[in-house]
Amino acid sequence: MQRxxxxxxxxxxxxxxxxxxxHHIVRVMRMSVGNHIICVIDDERSAECVIVKITDEEIEVEVVQWLESSSELPINVTIVSGLPKGDKLEWIIQKGTELGAQTFIPFTSARSIVKLDEKKAGKKLERWQKIAKEAAEQAHRTVIPRVESPKSLQAIIEHGxxxxVKCIAYEEKSKQGEASAFKKALSSLNKGQSLLIVFGPEGGLTAEEVTLMEKNGFVSCGLGPRILRTETAPLYVLSAVSYYFELME
Incomplete structure (x- = not known):
């Protein structure tokens, strides 16, 4: 059933x-009066609804039954990504939404090649939010993740x-064989709490950026023995969070 x-x-x-x-219901799905859909409202409740009226501008639906199940991760995860090239951030937002992230924040890292001016940032943000909405519908989420406008590293530190818990996915830790910090971070969290984790762009984070974050309470973590791409690492983390808090129950 469409959501x-x-x-x-x-x-x-x-x-x-x-x-x-x-437009999607009428023109793409070609639904009509009597068809059923799932509607999700602002307080994260969802309901099976039946279409009772269709006009050129609006569709009216009526609740058939409220649904009790929740598909949200037990902890609130915010993904902070150093601005990558091309459409990689779109991929992170789409797949990260499917995996349960609550918020995405791009930031301008020292090694970010992409530099967005205000005009481009506005259009990009609109597109990123649309991608999150569509992915949330596909994944049967009850929340549309928020995509924030690009921030500076100092703004990320303040936000943290x-x-x-706030972590840094740092490849140098992986190269050194560090394997326990991320597990300790997850084990310190209880359901309902929040995790912020920072990922670098293609060239990674600089030592200076990592040191500054560590001085402000961030924990550097390795993500296993393999070096992951900037668009892969957030998905690894979200999968690990899901396994730890949902599948190990």
Whole structure:
């Protein structure tokens, strides 16, 4: 059953769908009155709904039954990515959303080749958020991850003060054979707490960047003996989080 995030309600138990979702339901999926969909509202509840009315601009649906299951990770994970080249960040957002991330924050690292001006950043952010929404629908999430505008390293450090645990995925630690810091970080977290983890761009983080973050409470972690690409490492971490908190139960 197709899933859509809805905001507008015209009465208790009824919702209005418009814009791109209206187009997708009518033109792409070719649904009609009587078809059923899943609607997710702002408080993370989801419901099976039936289409009761279709106009040129809006679709009205009625709740058939509220659904109890949740597909969200037990901890809140924020992925901070040094701006990579090409469409790699889009891949991280799409696949990271499927794997349960709550927030994505790009940052301008010393080795980031990509530099976004304000005009490009606005358009990029709009596209990134759309990718997160579509991936959340596909993955049956009850939350659309937030994609924030690119930040400086200092802004990331300040933002990190609000998290229970903050880590750095640092390839030099992997090269040195460090294998316990990330496990310790996960074991220190309880359900409902938050994890922020920073990844470098293609060239990795500089020693100066890592030292500055460590001085501000970040923990450097190796991610196993293999060196992972900038777009692979966040997916590794999210998979590990899912295994630790969901499959080991």
């Amino acid at each position: 859509y995030f809805v905001k507008e309600s015209n009465s208790e138990g009824r919702f209005i769908i418009s814009g791109e979702d209206h 003060r609000h998290f229970d």
